[in-house]
Amino acid sequence: MNPVTLIEHKRDGGELSAEQIEFFVRGLVDGRIADYQTAAMLMAIYLRGLNRRETVDFTLAMAQSGDTLDLHDVADFVIDKHSSGGVGDKTTLVVQPMVAACGVPVGKMSGRGLGITGGTLDKMESISGWSPELTMAQFKKQLREIGIVLAGQSADLAPADGILYSLRDVTATVGSIPLIAASIMSKKLAGGADGIVLDVKYGSGAFMKTRDAAQELADTMVAIGTDAGRTTVAILSDMNQPLGHAIGNALELKEAITVLNGSQEPADFWLHCLEIAANMLVVAGAAADLDSAKTLAQAAIASGDALAKFKLMVAAQGGDTAQIDDPARLPQAAIERPLIAPKSGKITSIDTGAIGMAAVELGAGRKAKGEKIDHAVGFILRVKIGDEVAEGEEIGVIFGEALDKIESAENALQSAIFDH
Amino acid sequence: MNPVTLIEHKRDGGELSAEQIEFFVRGLVDGRIADYQTAAMLMAIYLRGLNRRETVDFTLAMAQSGDTLDLHDVADFVIDKHSSGGVGDKTTLVVQPMVAACGVPVGKMSGRGLGITGGTLDKMESISGWSPELTMAQFKKQLREIGIVLAGQSADLAPADGILYSLRDVTATVGSIPLIAASIMSKKLAGGADGIVLDVKYGSGAFMKTRDAAQELADTMVAIGTDAGRTTVAILSDMNQPLGHAIGNALELKEAITVLNGSQEPADFWLHCLEIAANMLVVAGAAADLDSAKTLAQAAIASGDALAKFKLMVAAQGGDTAQIDDPARLPQAAIERPLIAPKSGKITSIDTGAIGMAAVELGAGRKAKGEKIDHAVGFILRVKIGDEVAEGEEIGVIFGEALDKIESAENALQSAIFDH
Numbered sequence: 001m002n003p004v005t006l007i008e009h010k011r012d013g014g015e016l017s018a019e020q021i022e023f024f025v026r027g028l029v030d031g032r033i034a035d036y037q038t039a040a041m042l043m044a045i046y047l048r049g050l051n052r053r054e055t056v057d058f059t060l061a062m063a064q065s066g067d068t069l070d071l072h073d074v075a076d077f078v079i080d081k082h083s084s085g086g087v088g089d090k091t092t093l094v095v096q097p098m099v100a101a102c103g104v105p106v107g108k109m110s111g112r113g114l115g116i117t118g119g120t121l122d123k124m125e126s127i128s129g130w131s132p133e134l135t136m137a138q139f140k141k142q143l144r145e146i147g148i149v150l151a152g153q154s155a156d157l158a159p160a161d162g163i164l165y166s167l168r169d170v171t172a173t174v175g176s177i178p179l180i181a182a183s184i185m186s187k188k189l190a191g192g193a194d195g196i197v198l199d200v201k202y203g204s205g206a207f208m209k210t211r212d213a214a215q216e217l218a219d220t221m222v223a224i225g226t227d228a229g230r231t232t233v234a235i236l237s238d239m240n241q242p243l244g245h246a247i248g249n250a251l252e253l254k255e256a257i258t259v260l261n262g263s264q265e266p267a268d269f270w271l272h273c274l275e276i277a278a279n280m281l282v283v284a285g286a287a288a289d290l291d292s293a294k295t296l297a298q299a300a301i302a303s304g305d306a307l308a309k310f311k312l313m314v315a316a317q318g319g320d321t322a323q324i325d326d327p328a329r330l331p332q333a334a335i336e337r338p339l340i341a342p343k344s345g346k347i348t349s350i351d352t353g354a355i356g357m358a359a360v361e362l363g364a365g366r367k368a369k370g371e372k373i374d375h376a377v378g379f380i381l382r383v384k385i386g387d388e389v390a391e392g393e394e395i396g397v398i399f400g401e402a403l404d405k406i407e408s409a410e411n412a413l414q415s416a417i418f419d420h
Numbered sequence: 421m422n423p424v425t426l427i428e429h430k431r432d433g434g435e436l437s438a439e440q441i442e443f444f445v446r447g448l449v450d451g452r453i454a455d456y457q458t459a460a461m462l463m464a465i466y467l468r469g470l471n472r473r474e475t476v477d478f479t480l481a482m483a484q485s486g487d488t489l490d491l492h493d494v495a496d497f498v499i500d501k502h503s504s505g506g507v508g509d510k511t512t513l514v515v516q517p518m519v520a521a522c523g524v525p526v527g528k529m530s531g532r533g534l535g536i537t538g539g540t541l542d543k544m545e546s547i548s549g550w551s552p553e554l555t556m557a558q559f560k561k562q563l564r565e566i567g568i569v570l571a572g573q574s575a576d577l578a579p580a581d582g583i584l585y586s587l588r589d590v591t592a593t594v595g596s597i598p599l600i601a602a603s604i605m606s607k608k609l610a611g612g613a614d615g616i617v618l619d620v621k622y623g624s625g626a627f628m629k630t631r632d633a634a635q636e637l638a639d640t641m642v643a644i645g646t647d648a649g650r651t652t653v654a655i656l657s658d659m660n661q662p663l664g665h666a667i668g669n670a671l672e673l674k675e676a677i678t679v680l681n682g683s684q685e686p687a688d689f690w691l692h693c694l695e696i697a698a699n700m701l702v703v704a705g706a707a708a709d710l711d712s713a714k715t716l717a718q719a720a721i722a723s724g725d726a727l728a729k730f731k732l733m734v735a736a737q738g739g740d741t742a743q744i745d746d747p748a749r750l751p752q753a754a755i756e757r758p759l760i761a762p763k764s765g766k767i768t769s770i771d772t773g774a775i776g777m778a779a780v781e782l783g784a785g786r787k788a789k790g791e792k793i794d795h796a797v798g799f800i801l802r803v804k805i806g807d808e809v810a811e812g813e814e815i816g817v818i819f820g821e822a823l824d825k826i827e828s829a830e831n832a833l834q835s836a837i838f839d840h
Contacts, residue, residue: 007592011466039456040591043463046431171460172427 003027003037010044018057025061025160035167042164042173050178055220056227058178062186063228065160069136069192074144075105079284080193081276082184084217087205087356088242092120093256094273094306095280096148097313098297101305102277104284105147107139109154109191121152126250126330126375130319148313157190177213181220188225195231195283198222199276203240205352211236231283237272241350241385244269248364248378248399250330257327260307268384274298331376333399337406339379341389342414350385351416358412362398362405377401379413423447423457430464438477445481445580455587462584462593470598475640476647478598482606483648485580489556489612494564495525499704500613501696502604504637507625507776508662512540513676514693514726515700516568517733518717521725522697524704525567527559529574529611541572546670546750546795550739568733577610597633601640608645615651615703618642619696623660625772631656651703657692661770661805664689668784668798668819670750677747680727688804694718751796753819757826759799761809762834770805771836778832782818782825797821799833 001023010016016024024041027033050058071078079099083089096106110120110132121132132152134142142149155162161183168174188196198221201207202214218234225232244266246255255269264270278293287293300306311321323329359365363374381396389395398413400406421443430436436444444461447453470478491498499519503509516526530540530552541552552572554562562569575582581603588594608616618641621627622634638654645652664686666675675689684690698713707713720726731741743749779785783794801816809815818833820826 004590004592007463011463011592034455034590036455036459036587037591039459040463040593043427043431043460044467044592047464047467167456170424170454171457172424172431172464173460 003033003041007037007041007044010041010048013048015051016054016057018061021054021057022061025058025065028160028163029065038164038167039171039173042168042171042176042179045179046173046176049176050182052220052223052227055178055182056224059182059185059189059224060228062158062160062164062182063189065186066158066190067154067156068190069157071107071140071143071192074140075107077104077284078192078194079104079106079197079280080108080188080191080195081197081199081280082188083199084184084201084207084214086201086237086239086243087352087359088244088247088252088269089201089239090120090123090244090246090252090256090269091199091273091276092150093123093253093310094259095277096150097260097306097309098273098277098300099280099284100146100148100309100313101300101303102281102286102296103147104281104286105143106280107143107149107151109151109157109187111153111187120150122373122375123249123253123256124150124314124319126253127314127319127323130314130317132317134317142313142316146309146312146316148309150313150317153187158186161186175207177217177220180207181217181224185221185224185228189228189230193230195280196225196233197276197279197283198232198234199237200234201237201239203238203352204350205242205356206239233279233283235275235279239352241352242355242381243272245380245382245396246378247355247359247381248362249373249375250332251378251380251399254327254330257307257310257324260301260310262301333374333376333378334401335399335403335406337398337400337410338394339381339396339398339410339413341383341391341393341395342418344389344391345418346388347383347385347417349420351420354412354416354420355379355381358409358416361412362400362409374401379409381413381417383417423453423461427457427461427464430461430468433468435471436474436477438481441474441477442481445478445485448580448583449485458584458587459591459593462588462591462596462599465599466593466596469596472640472643472647475598475602476644479602479605479609479644480648482578482580482584482602483609485606486578486610487574487576488610489577491527491560491563491612494560495527497524497704498612498614499524499526499617499700500528500608500611500615501617501619501700502608503619504604504621504627504634506621506657506659506663507772507779508664508667508672508689509621509659510540510543510664510666510672510676510689511619511693511696512570513543513673513730514679514689515697516570517680517726517730518693518697518720519700519704520566520568520729521720521723522701522706522716523567524701524706525563526700527563527569527571529571529577529607531573531607540570542793542795543669543673543676544570544739546673547734547739547743550734550737552737554737562733562736566729566732566736568729570733570737573607578606581606595627597637597640600627601637601644605641605644605648609648609650613650615700616645616653617696617699617703618652618654619657620654621657621659623658623772624770625662625776626659653699653703655695655699657695659772661772662775662801663692665800665802665816666798667775667779667801668782669793669795670752671798671800671819674747674750677727677730677744680721680730682721753794753796753798754821755819755823755826757818757820757830758814759801759816759818759830759833761803761811761813761815762838764809764811765838766808767803767805767837769840771840774832774836774840775799775801778829778836781832782820782829794821799829801833801837803837
C-alpha cells in the first residue's frame with residue numbers, strides 16, 4: 001500500500017477499505033505518512049466525504065491508534081457525555097455529580113477549551129488547588145472510591161486525532177462532518193465508554209450553524225457508536241443564545257453551584273442539565289425511561305447528594321471546598337459594569353458567536369493553545385430571545401479587569417444582542 | 421490575507437483573485453506557507469479547478485517567483501518548444517539544429533528526465549564530455565556566437581514550480597490540467613520566450629491518455645501564453661506508439677543523427693520533426709506559412725547545415741564530435757538480442773506506457789531523482805500499429821547489459837505489442 005494511491009482513490013470519490021484506512025491512520029502516528037500527504041487526504045475527504053462504513057472504520061482506527069482504557073474493574077457500565085460546545089455551556093459541572101449521586105459512576109476526561117469560553121477544566125480551575133492531572137491509577141482509585149472523576153484528556157488516547165486535529169485547523173478541513181464525528185467519537189471509544197450521550201448544539205453560538213447540520217453530525221456519531229457496539233444517544237440543543245446567564249469560568253461555576261444547590265434558574269440551563277442527566281441514567285440502565293430518570297436526577301439535587309458528590313470530587317482533586325460553600329470566595333473581577341439596553345424593543349435574535357468572541361477578548365477564553373486565561377472575567381446576561389426590554393434597562397453585568405476591554409466588550413454585547 | 425482563508429475559498433469553489441494567488445505563490449517560495457497548507461490547496465485546486473483567469477495569474481505568479489531571463493541582447497525573437505513527453509521522443513535533437521540552421525537562434529533549457537526514457541539532456545549525455553551546465557554568461561555567449569544552446573533548467577527560474585511539483589508528485593495532485601499547464605508555461609515565461617511551440621501528446625505512451633484531455637491541456641497552455649502576450653501554438657501528436665524506432669538514450673541520439681544526415685526514416689519521426697520545426701519557424705517569423713517553413717527546414721537538412729549546427733553545439737559544450745561523425749563510437753550495449761514476434765497477425769494497438777516502463781527497468785530511465793542511467797541500453801522497435809507480422813519474424817532488437825533484464829524486457833515488449 002502506498003499513501004499516494006490512497007489519496008488518489010479518495011480524490012476520485014472511491015471508497016477506502018478498512019485496511020486502507022488503518023494503513024493511513026497508523027502511518028499518521030508512526031510518521032510514515034508525511035503531513036502534506038495527510039493534508040491532501042483531508043481535503044479529499046472534506047470534498048468527497050466518507051460513507052458510514054468508512055467513517056466507522058476511520059473512527060475505530062483512530063481509537064486504536066494509542067492506548068485504550070478499560071474501566072470495568074471499577075465500573076460495571078462506563079458512561080460518558082460529550083458536548084459539541086457552546087457559549088455558557090457548564091452542563092458537565094451539574095450533570096456529572098447528578099448522575100454520580102444516582103449511583104452511576106462517571107469518570108470523565110475533558111479536553112482543554114480553545115476559543116469561545118474556557119472548557120470544563122478551565123471552569124473547574126477557578127477553584128484554588130483543584131487539578132485535573134491524575135495518573136491512571138489515581139483516576140481509577142477515585143472512580144472506585146467516590147464514583148466521580150474529572151480529569152484532563154490523556155495524550156495517549158487516540159493520538160491520531162491530535163495529529164489530525166492540528167492539521168485540520170490549518171488546512172481549512174475542520175468543518176467536515178465525518179472528520180468531526182470521528183474526532184469526537186474516537187476519544188470516547190478509546191476512553192472505554194459503554195454508553196455515550198452526545199449533546200449536539202446548533203445555532204449562532206455553535207460550530208454547527210443549522211439544525212440540519214447538527215442532525216447530520218448527531219446521526220453520524222450515533223452510527224459510529226452503534227456500529228462500534230456502544231449505546232449512543234444524541235440530543236440536539238439550541239445554541240442560538242447563551243446557555244443560562246453566566247459566561248466566563250468562575251461565573252459559570254457559580255451558576256452551576258446555584259443549580260446544584262437546588263435553583264431551577266436559569267430555567268434553560270436547569271432543564272438542559274435535567275435532560276442530559278436523564279439520558280445518561282437511561283443509557284446506563286439506572287432508569288427505565290426518561291421520566292423516571294428525571295425524577296431520580298431531580299431527587300439527587302433535592303437531597304443535596306449531587307452537591308455532596310461535587311464537593312467530594314473537588315476535595316479529592318485538591319480543590320478548596322470552602323469556595324463551593326461560599327462562591328463569593330471564588331475569583332472576583334476588579335470591575336463590574338452594568339450592561340444597559342441601548343434601545344427599547346423585543347430581542348429577536350442574538351449573535352451568540354460574537355458574545356463568545358467578546359468573552360475571549362475579555363480574557364475568559366484562549367486565542368491560542370497554552371494561553372493563560374482570567375477565571376474571574378465574563379458576563380452575566382439576563383435576557384433571552386423573545387424578551388422585551390426598555391432603553392436604559394440593566395440587562396446584565398460585565399466583569400473585567402481593565403476599562404478599555406470592558407468598553408470593547410460592552411459594544412460587542414450591545415451589537416450582538418440589538419444590532420447585528 | 422491568511423493561507424487558511426485562501427484554502428477555504430478554493431475548497432468551496434470560489435475564484436481566487438490575482439492578489440490571493442500572488443500571496444500564495446510568494447508564500448510557497450519564502451516558506452510562509454507550510455507544505456501541508458500547499459498540499460491542501462493543491463487538492464482543492466485539483467477538485468475545484470482554476471478558471472482561465474486564475475490559471476493565467478497562477479502561471480504569471482510562478483514565472484515571477486524567481487529570476488526571469490531576457491535574451492533580447494542576443495536574440496531578436498526568443499523561440500522555445502516544449503513536449504509533454506513520450507516514449508522515443510528525441511524531437512528536440514533534430515528540431516533545434518534545423519531551426520537554428522534557418523537563422524533563428526534557439527537557446528533551450530531542458531529539464532532532467534524522470535521516468536520513461538531519459539530526457540533530452542540524458543540523450544545528449546551519451547556523447548563523451550558533453551555538458552549542459554552553463555553559466556548565464558556562457559549561455560548568452562554561445563547563443564550569440566553559434567545560435568544554438570542546450571542547457572539544464574536553471575533552478576532559479578520559477579522556483580515555485582519546483583516546490584509545487586515535488587509536492588504534487590506525493591499528494592496525488594499531478595493530473596490537474598491547470599496545474600500541469602501552469603507548471604510548463606511558468607518556466608517558458610520565466611525563460612523569456614517570445615514564441616512557444618507546444619507539442620502535446622496523447623495516447624497510451626503519454627501523460628494525457630485521450631485526445632480530449634490533450635486538447636484541454638493544449639487549449640489551457642495556449643490561453644496562458646496568449647494572455648501573457650507570447651505567440652503560442654500547440655500541436656497535438658499521437659503517442660499511442662513510440663515515436664520513431666529507437667527507445668533509449670544513445671539509440672535515440674543515433675536515430676536523430678540519421679535524420680540530421682538526411683534520412684526521412686523512421687517516417688513518423690521525420691514528419692513530426694518537420695512539423696514542429698516548421699511551426700517554430702512560422703512563430704519566429706522566419707517563414708510566412710507552414711509550407712514554406714517546411715521547405716526551409718528540409719533545405720537545412722539537405723544542405724548539411726542542421727547537422728553542422730548540431731556539431732557546433734556539441735563541440736561548444738565539450739562533446740566529442742567524432743561520435744556524431746561515427747555514431748558507432750557512442751555507448752554500445754554488451755548484448756544485442758533480437759525481438760521475435762511470438763505469433764502472426766496484425767498489430768492493432770501498443771501499450772506504449774509499458775514499453776517506456778520496460779526501458780526504465782532495463783536502465784534507460786530513472787525511477788527516482790538522481791539515479792544513474794545506462795546510456796547504451798534500450799530498444800529498436802521496427803513495427804508500427806497496422807503492420808502485419810509473421811510468427812518468428814524479427815521485429816526489433818533489445819540492447820542490454822544483463823541477460824535477466826533483457827529477458828524481462830523481452831517479455832514486457834511482447835506483451836505490450838501482442839497481448840495487452
